[in-house]
Amino acid sequence: MFYHASPTGQIDVLRPAVSGHGTPLVYLSAKPENCLVYLSNAVERFCRAQGIALEGRLRTWASYGFSPEGKLILEEYYPYALRETYAGVGGYLYAVADAPQAAPLPDIPFAFGSPQAVRVTGSTPVPDALAALLAAEKRGKIKIRRFCTQSAEKRRWIAQTVRAELHAYGEETQYAAFLLAKFPFLRTAEENPGRQARKDEEAFS
Numbered sequence: 001m002f003y004h005a006s007p008t009g010q011i012d013v014l015r016p017a018v019s020g021h022g023t024p025l026v027y028l029s030a031k032p033e034n035c036l037v038y039l040s041n042a043v044e045r046f047c048r049a050q051g052i053a054l055e056g057r058l059r060t061w062a063s064y065g066f067s068p069e070g071k072l073i074l075e076e077y078y079p080y081a082l083r084e085t086y087a088g089v090g091g092y093l094y095a096v097a098d099a100p101q102a103a104p105l106p107d108i109p110f111a112f113g114s115p116q117a118v119r120v121t122g123s124t125p126v127p128d129a130l131a132a133l134l135a136a137e138k139r140g141k142i143k144i145r146r147f148c149t150q151s152a153e154k155r156r157w158i159a160q161t162v163r164a165e166l167h168a169y170g171e172e173t174q175y176a177a178f179l180l181a182k183f184p185f186l187r188t189a190e191e192n193p194g195r196q197a198r199k200d201e202e203a204f205s
Contacts, residue, residue: 002028002099002112005035005126007091014094015117019060025113028102032093033136034072034110037064039091039129042081043178050181052174059175061085067143070109074133076147077158078182086130095122162186 004014004027016024029035042061047054063081064074076082096119102112126132136142150158162183170176180187 002096003032004094005038028112030110033141040089042085046178047174066109072142075145079147089129091126093124094120097121
């Protein structure tokens, strides 16, 4: 059995779409709990809340990885990220019994991609994505690493990573606005490069 999560209801057929891999695929997982993270995009939700026009393709904020055993680890890279991204977001978890063209995705455990459309064989409403994620954490199906538990070393890595993201994608208005809002030291770095920027980064880390 395969699974796919979407904020859109009443889907009978899942059709290929372009994601980070650059190839049109139907993205599926053998682990239903791993699909929950896709019910909300932090960048899109921020833009909607701030009244920023959603133009073009939005970049996806994906702060998660996997344990050596393939368990999903969802991480907060800034305070209250989990709540801000998923609280109050509803959606659906779709089941797919047969996906003959689905092939494993090498960089995501238990994930598969199908170049052909697949028929949905069942669906389960998800009234609140945050509640569903917390329930999956309680059952030991996923791990959530909250910002307050991140080590100083990890916070430094986050700071360096988002600085590189802003440098690389700063021309994307929506994404830049999101980064500058969630990581204030980036704005300071733009306005006062040098020692003050380093001090702000040290405070974050």
